[in-house]
Amino acid sequence: MSTLLESYTAGRWFRAADEGEPLLDATTGEEVARISSRGLDLSAMLAHARDTGGPALRALTFHQRAAALKAVAKHLLAGKDEFYALSVRTGATTRDTAVDVDGGIGTLFSFASKGVRELPNDTIVMDGAVEQLGKAGTFVGRHVYTSRPGVAVQINAFNFPVWGMLEKLAPAFLAGLPSIVKPASQTAYLTELVVRRIIESGLLPEGTLQLISGSAGSLLDELDLQDSVAFTGSAHTAGILRRHVSVLDGGVRLGVEADSLNCSILGPDVHVDDPEFDLFIKGVVTEMTVKAGQKCTAIRRVIVPSQIAGRVEDALAARLSQINIGDPRDPAVRMGPLASIGQRDEVYKAVESLRAGAEIVSGSLAENGAFFHPLVLRATPGAVEPHNVEPFGPVSTVISYDGLDEAVALAARGRGSLVASVATHDADVARTVVLGLAPWHGRVLVLDRDDAKESTGHGSPLPMLVHGGPGRAGGGEELGGIRAVLHHLQRTAVQASPDLLTAVTGQWTTGAAQRVEDVHPFRKSLAELRIGDTIRSAPRTVSLADIDHFAEFTGDTFYAHTDPEAAARNPLFGGIVAHGYLVVSLAAGLFVDPAPGPVLANYGVDGLRFLTPVKAGDTIAVTLTVKQIKPRNSADYGEVHWDAVVTNQNQEKVATYDVLTLVAKTQPS
Numbered sequence: 001m002s003t004l005l006e007s008y009t010a011g012r013w014f015r016a017a018d019e020g021e022p023l024l025d026a027t028t029g030e031e032v033a034r035i036s037s038r039g040l041d042l043s044a045m046l047a048h049a050r051d052t053g054g055p056a057l058r059a060l061t062f063h064q065r066a067a068a069l070k071a072v073a074k075h076l077l078a079g080k081d082e083f084y085a086l087s088v089r090t091g092a093t094t095r096d097t098a099v100d101v102d103g104g105i106g107t108l109f110s111f112a113s114k115g116v117r118e119l120p121n122d123t124i125v126m127d128g129a130v131e132q133l134g135k136a137g138t139f140v141g142r143h144v145y146t147s148r149p150g151v152a153v154q155i156n157a158f159n160f161p162v163w164g165m166l167e168k169l170a171p172a173f174l175a176g177l178p179s180i181v182k183p184a185s186q187t188a189y190l191t192e193l194v195v196r197r198i199i200e201s202g203l204l205p206e207g208t209l210q211l212i213s214g215s216a217g218s219l220l221d222e223l224d225l226q227d228s229v230a231f232t233g234s235a236h237t238a239g240i241l242r243r244h245v246s247v248l249d250g251g252v253r254l255g256v257e258a259d260s261l262n263c264s265i266l267g268p269d270v271h272v273d274d275p276e277f278d279l280f281i282k283g284v285v286t287e288m289t290v291k292a293g294q295k296c297t298a299i300r301r302v303i304v305p306s307q308i309a310g311r312v313e314d315a316l317a318a319r320l321s322q323i324n325i326g327d328p329r330d331p332a333v334r335m336g337p338l339a340s341i342g343q344r345d346e347v348y349k350a351v352e353s354l355r356a357g358a359e360i361v362s363g364s365l366a367e368n369g370a371f372f373h374p375l376v377l378r379a380t381p382g383a384v385e386p387h388n389v390e391p392f393g394p395v396s397t398v399i400s401y402d403g404l405d406e407a408v409a410l411a412a413r414g415r416g417s418l419v420a421s422v423a424t425h426d427a428d429v430a431r432t433v434v435l436g437l438a439p440w441h442g443r444v445l446v447l448d449r450d451d452a453k454e455s456t457g458h459g460s461p462l463p464m465l466v467h468g469g470p471g472r473a474g475g476g477e478e479l480g481g482i483r484a485v486l487h488h489l490q491r492t493a494v495q496a497s498p499d500l501l502t503a504v505t506g507q508w509t510t511g512a513a514q515r516v517e518d519v520h521p522f523r524k525s526l527a528e529l530r531i532g533d534t535i536r537s538a539p540r541t542v543s544l545a546d547i548d549h550f551a552e553f554t555g556d557t558f559y560a561h562t563d564p565e566a567a568a569r570n571p572l573f574g575g576i577v578a579h580g581y582l583v584v585s586l587a588a589g590l591f592v593d594p595a596p597g598p599v600l601a602n603y604g605v606d607g608l609r610f611l612t613p614v615k616a617g618d619t620i621a622v623t624l625t626v627k628q629i630k631p632r633n634s635a636d637y638g639e640v641h642w643d644a645v646v647t648n649q650n651q652e653k654v655a656t657y658d659v660l661t662l663v664a665k666t667q668p669s
Contacts, residue, residue: 053207416471
């Protein structure tokens with residue numbers, strides 16, 4: 001008997017007492033492993049995640065969590081040959097495995113990078129600006145994101161045993177949620193191997209990653225309102241999950257990525273000799289053959305102008321005839337088998353349903369194990385089946401249209417999809433189609449000769465973009481960069497005084513206490529600076545000579561700064577005013593300490609607004625306050641955000657902005 005896959009629970013590997021169910025090689029039919037979770041203590045697994053994994057993970061900052069993800073990605077990358085060797089047994093070619101394995105590892109790298117660049121080195125995230133809730137400014141509010149003390153359960157499909165897990169794990173981990181992974185049984189042996197290597201590495205805190213090999217049993221019964229479930233699979237199973245009492249009444253958050261009848265539209269501007277025609281054909285064939293069409297993003301509906309529908313069918317047939325189908329161990333093979341005989345039978349059933357409203361124009365239904373030859377069908381006018389039936393394999397249906405309105409309407413008949421694409425080189429066509437498709441799709445690719453070389457293609461979800469779709473596609477949004485992390489967090493409106501809101505958020509709030517000391521804040525290292533440290537500058541009078549000099553020196557001779565008569569007619573100014581950038585430049589001269597010290601560089605300003613015009617003879621001053629301190633784990637310096645307020649002699653605000661600096665962690669020697 002082959003190896004029985006194990007589950008990882010409560011800090012140890014668990015092996016079921018029974019023999020389990022066999023899992024077969026998709027190509028040869030040989031037994032690869034067996035799977036069973038009988039006897040698995042699900043309560044202990046959840047308790048371990050909540051009591052051990054969750055607290056350990058939430059004690060880390062976002063940057064520390066990101067560093068752990070990066071370390072895991074490096075570890076998996078170094079050992080990926082082992083995953084490639086096992087992946088072939090799922091029916092995956094080398095190209096298919098690259099999408100799954102390298103794609104999953106790349107997603108970890110991407111979230112690790114974005115976690116450092118876009119999240120604070122803290123355990124909470126600010127959402128939006130401070131809201132003043134009272135006239136005097138003593139009562140304010142702000143939205144904050146915090147980690148929930150729950151568990152992220154991830155139920156994955158068979159077609160991407162590595163990427164499917166890692167693309168859910170990464171944002172949940174960054175958000176501070178321990179994960180329980182439940183892979184589809186068919187290909188669980190590859191997921192188990194990857195999880196085993198992650199656990200062996202010791203790079204993740206104990207309890208933050210657990211694995212169920214086999215049935216999840218009554219797991220959902222034991223979840224509560226702080227927990228979440230991310231599901232990828234059929235709409236039928238998704239419907240069962242949506243009706244589960246834990247979801248309906250228990251407050252468990254459910255995210256679904258389900259069946260999707262994705263389409264690709266050939267623009268009416270495209271002729272058969274145009275580059276876009278060839279790009280369109282290549283795109284459809286790629287989506288039909290990568291992973292043998294077993295992709296939630298594969299093109300199921302090929303929507304083309306009626307006058308060239310026949311040319312499209314011929315071109316697809318010609319290119320598909322060149323696809324070498326066979327054992328994926330052969331490097332010359334372009335497409336392997338479906339994941340199992342059972343999966344092949346499911347595709348056969350779907351094709352038979354499609355044939356009620358479409359006819360086969362290329363390919364055959366000859367049986368050969370789990371192999372399934374690519375099929376192109378032609379829809380009959382008005383057929384409903386191509387918009388309702390998803391064949392989860394290398395099958396696409398050509399549907400003709402007359403006019404863009406009809407093309408968009410046909411796409412919408414899929415009742416919501418993960419992705420659509422349009423091949424066009426016409427700007428008006430692109431806008432019309434994209435705006436028509438957007439309400440029905442999570443992602444839209446516009447493909448033409450200009451972006452083709454860099455395009456990742458119709459069917460490639462990217463970690464920085466939303467992967468999900470409305471309606472039939474489930475209504476969820478996986479990936480999407482930091483959006484995916486925030487999805488796991490709890491957003492809360494905090495109302496307080498400026499001082500207490502500063503204490504809660506770790507960011508200085510206007511109206512909170514400021515500390516003016518004898519030591520200039522620019523003389524303090526990152527370790528010595530404190531939120532609220534402030535400098536109030538001496539005043540400076542802005543002269544007409546200053547304005548003239550700045551105009552001549554910079555070449556900015558806009559009339560409001562150089563033409564008294566024209567400036568006087570301007571309803572906003574009523575006369576010559578100083579350049580806004582002159583005001584900011586003079587302000588810098590007022591607050592900067594010029595000597596070498598801990599401040600290494602100014603790398604920008606955020607939120608710059610000019611509020612009151614400065615005229616010749618006005619006097620300005622600056623108040624500069626430490627607003628936020630952001631240490632970097634991987635460098636000997638960190639970021640300091642300073643709140644800058646420039647006022648005139650009447651205490652009116654002239655300009656407000658944040659000054660961004662890099663400051664050494666310790667005093668330079």
